[in-house]
């Protein structure tokens with residue numbers, strides 16, 4: 163079967179790498195892809211937002227299954243439109259993608275179905291938000307309702323700061339995404355992510371992961387899309403995983419089905435774990451980036467079979483089998499990220515890094531220019547290593563990072579610290 167992956171980041175490279183190993187795949191396409199994806203798939207220059215272009219391409223090239231990577235096209239209804247054109251697609255409908263596209267939608271759903279999450283209020287008006295802020299405990303979290311590419315959450319230490327965040331967002335600093343706000347109780351604890359495949363009320367648990375959101379070592383500096391990950395997350399014991407499924411993911415799948423927005427695809431739960439009890443921070447309606455880069459290499463089962471089972475509603479007929487190893491990913495980003503970065507710097511040594519034992523390098527913002535590999539974005543490379551322990555995976559990943567010659571890039575030096583501390587404790 164011909165398969166198309168939509169997107170062009172590290173997540174999509176990991177998906178293409180996994181799908182290219184499937185005996186069921188004849189030709190694998192990726193739109194638009196990147197320089198690394200081009201080694202595993204045929205890249206086609208169609209933007210992820212170009213719905214008509216993608217549908218025409220699928221028809222011309224007998225694409226029978228589409229895997230959509232990013233949230234933007236999902237929220238805009240790409241899966242609905244592909245399916246209406248007779249092309250099977252993995253991912254939620256626009257109606258179900260509201261779980262990521264509207265934080266108020268998700269908070270209200272949690273409230274209706276007793277799904278544990280932070281206490282909250284919803285506001286469209288500054289005066290009402292200010293009156294609410296006068297009564298809450300600090301710190302307090304101000305969130306734009308809509309999709310804001312990771313910039314929509316402000317953790318505020320003072321009331322003045324929270325009022326300013328509300329005023330800015332309501333005045334349009336994040337465009338339409340900030341026309342409505344969620345003001346939310348600050349949760350303490352340890353963050354972790356959990357992924358499950360869902361079709362209606364069928365749920366197949368996949369795996370846990372932990373991200374490193376801050377740009378700097380020791381979890382300092384501004385938030386980013388993610389500077390490194392590992393999977394599994396040691397904080398996520400079997401007992402906790404069961405609670406996350408029973409109290410959060412299964413009730414959400416049932417609620418969405420019961421309310422006429424059945425969910426299909428991968429559900430990515432961002433969780434706060436406090437004293438062994440999980441609460442939902444947010445849902446994403448897609449695979450994580452860079453979480454996928456540490457989940458796919460651990461998967462023993464055929465990736466295409468699992469994604470098709472989610473689309474076709476036969477999740478009870480498949481199993482997800484995993485390698486026991488821990489996978490750890492170090493993100494290499496262009497200097498200046500998450501602010502503005504210079505594009506076009508030359509990167510060497512990626513092939514040598516990829517030949518190290520247990521190591522795979524997934525590309526994010528890269529482009530080929532003749533023989534040279536050049537940076538073309540903020541997050542540029544994902545150096546992933548498998549190891550028997552988090553410590554071994556970390557040692558291997560950083561040994562591979564040393565092979566990469568890219569003076570204009572940087573990375574965190576402490577990815578995995580929490581996992582290693584917990585396993586050593």
Ligand code: AMP
Nearest residue numbers: 280303315346347348349350432443444
């Ligand atoms: P979100 O995009 O909603 O996951 O928020 C981005 C980040 O902000 C999360 O990964 C957390 O680190 C932090 N965050 C969001 N909501 C809360 C909360 N209620 N309490 C504490 N931290 C939060």
Ligand code: GLY
Nearest residue numbers: 387388450451452
């Ligand atoms: N790494 C977080 C995300 O994909 O949203």
